[in-house]
Amino acid sequence: MKQTLSFLLVLVFLISCKSNQEKKEQQEPNGQRPSSAELISELDSNNDGKLSESEVNGPIANDFKNIDSNNDGFLTLDELNKAEKNQEGRPPRQSNENKDLSNQIDTSVKVMPVNTDYFISENIIDGIQQQMIELNGVETLCYVIKTNSQATEHKMGPWCPTHIEDGMEKAGIWFKDDKVYDVSGHFIAKLDEFYSDDKWQLYREDGTIRVTDTEEGCLAAAKPEVEEAYHNYCVECLPEYFKDQVTTFILPVKPVYLKTTQSFGRGGIGVAFNGVKYDPPAPTHAILAAHTIAPLDDHGGHVNPHGGYHYHAVTGSTKEIAQTNAHAPIIGYAIDGFGIYGLLDKNGNKPTNLDECGGHFDDERGYHYHAGEPGGNQIIKCLHGLPGYTEVQE
Known part of the structure; x- marks a missing residue:
C-alpha cells in the first residue's frame, strides 16, 4: 500500500x-x-x-x-x-460536518421555524431546551430534544414470523426495487426464489424460522458484519433491550438554507413527533450478503443496538399535523430543522418539482421535504440546510 x-x-x-x-x-x-x-x-x-x-x-x-x-x-x-x-484502523466516513458552511448560506429562501408544540410532550425527557451551538462555523440557536426513541401512537413490531405457515399478521415488511413485501412465513420460505440464490434457508426442517430471539443474538446479527453463527437468520431486536437509551437531537430553531446539499452522517436524519429517529437508508447490501433479513414493522421501524427503535420508512402510522389546504401533513423535522411532510396530499397526489434531496418550496411552508416511497429505503435523500446532529447515550 x-x-x-x-x-x-x-x-x-x-x-x-x-x-x-x-x-x-x-x-x-x-x-x-x-x-x-x-x-x-x-x-x-x-x-x-x-x-x-x-x-x-x-x-x-x-x-x-x-x-x-x-x-x-x-x-x-x-x-x-x-x-x-x-492497516490499523478503518476507512473514515466522509462527512460535510467538519466544513465551514457559513459562505453557503442563502438568506433569500423562506424558512419556517421548528414548531415544538407538534411534539408529543410525554415522549420528551426534561422538556425541550434551547442552546447556542456552533454548526459548521455558524453560531446557531438550537433546540435540544432528548427522547428514549419509543413510539407511543402505535405498537412496535411484529417483525419476524416464527414458522413458515405464519401469516401476515405475524409479519413485518421488507422492500426491494421500491416495492414493499409482507414478511410472512411463506415469504421467508421463498427467499431463495425471491433473490434467485439457493443459499437462502432461514427455516429448519420442521418449518420453524431462525429468529434472533435474545439480546445476544440481536447484538451479533444487527450489525454490518453479521457474525457467521447468525447467517441465514431473521433479525429481530426488541425495543425493551434498549429502552433506557437516550437519543439527543440538535435542531436549529430556525433552519438555515444552504446553496449546496449535505450528505448524511451516521446519526439520525430527523425526528418524528413521537421522538423516534428517522434514519439513513438501511445497509441492505450488508444484511443480504449474510443471507439475513431485518424486517421493518408495518410502521416502517425496527431496532438496532446503536439507536433503539427507529424508522427507515414512512407509512402513515405516526402523529401528523394536517395543513390548511390539500397539502400533505407534516410528520416531523429533518436534522437541519426543515419540515418533513408526507408523500401524498389529501387528494392522493404526489409532490412535483422535488430537488435532489426530496425537497421543494411553496409560499406557505417555504422550503421543506417530502418523505419518499415506503419501499424506497430512503425517507429523504440529503440535506439542504445547516445540519444539526444526533447522539445516543447507552
Missing part, C-alpha cells in the same frame, strides 16, 4: 457540532469507527453495493486507485475490507 493509504485508514472525528462553551469535537456515535459496510451504506447513492469515484470525495477519493485493486473503477466491500486489514 502506498503511504497515502495510511492517511485514509486513520480515525476521523465526527465534528457535527461544537458547543459554544466547549468548542470540542464530537466523536463518531458511541465512539465507534465506521466499518467498510457502513461506508458503502452511507455513500452508495445508486444502491449498487459499491462505490464509484463520483460517489466519494476527500481522502477516499485521493486513494481511490490504491484501494481499487482490480482497477474496475469501483470500490467493493471486499476491497475496503482488505484495506482495513492491511
Whole structure:
C-alpha cells in the first residue's frame, strides 16, 4: 500500500457540532469507527453495493486507485475490507460536518421555524431546551430534544414470523426495487426464489424460522458484519433491550438554507413527533450478503443496538399535523430543522418539482421535504440546510 493509504485508514472525528462553551469535537456515535459496510451504506447513492469515484470525495477519493485493486473503477466491500486489514484502523466516513458552511448560506429562501408544540410532550425527557451551538462555523440557536426513541401512537413490531405457515399478521415488511413485501412465513420460505440464490434457508426442517430471539443474538446479527453463527437468520431486536437509551437531537430553531446539499452522517436524519429517529437508508447490501433479513414493522421501524427503535420508512402510522389546504401533513423535522411532510396530499397526489434531496418550496411552508416511497429505503435523500446532529447515550 502506498503511504497515502495510511492517511485514509486513520480515525476521523465526527465534528457535527461544537458547543459554544466547549468548542470540542464530537466523536463518531458511541465512539465507534465506521466499518467498510457502513461506508458503502452511507455513500452508495445508486444502491449498487459499491462505490464509484463520483460517489466519494476527500481522502477516499485521493486513494481511490490504491484501494481499487482490480482497477474496475469501483470500490467493493471486499476491497475496503482488505484495506482495513492491511492497516490499523478503518476507512473514515466522509462527512460535510467538519466544513465551514457559513459562505453557503442563502438568506433569500423562506424558512419556517421548528414548531415544538407538534411534539408529543410525554415522549420528551426534561422538556425541550434551547442552546447556542456552533454548526459548521455558524453560531446557531438550537433546540435540544432528548427522547428514549419509543413510539407511543402505535405498537412496535411484529417483525419476524416464527414458522413458515405464519401469516401476515405475524409479519413485518421488507422492500426491494421500491416495492414493499409482507414478511410472512411463506415469504421467508421463498427467499431463495425471491433473490434467485439457493443459499437462502432461514427455516429448519420442521418449518420453524431462525429468529434472533435474545439480546445476544440481536447484538451479533444487527450489525454490518453479521457474525457467521447468525447467517441465514431473521433479525429481530426488541425495543425493551434498549429502552433506557437516550437519543439527543440538535435542531436549529430556525433552519438555515444552504446553496449546496449535505450528505448524511451516521446519526439520525430527523425526528418524528413521537421522538423516534428517522434514519439513513438501511445497509441492505450488508444484511443480504449474510443471507439475513431485518424486517421493518408495518410502521416502517425496527431496532438496532446503536439507536433503539427507529424508522427507515414512512407509512402513515405516526402523529401528523394536517395543513390548511390539500397539502400533505407534516410528520416531523429533518436534522437541519426543515419540515418533513408526507408523500401524498389529501387528494392522493404526489409532490412535483422535488430537488435532489426530496425537497421543494411553496409560499406557505417555504422550503421543506417530502418523505419518499415506503419501499424506497430512503425517507429523504440529503440535506439542504445547516445540519444539526444526533447522539445516543447507552
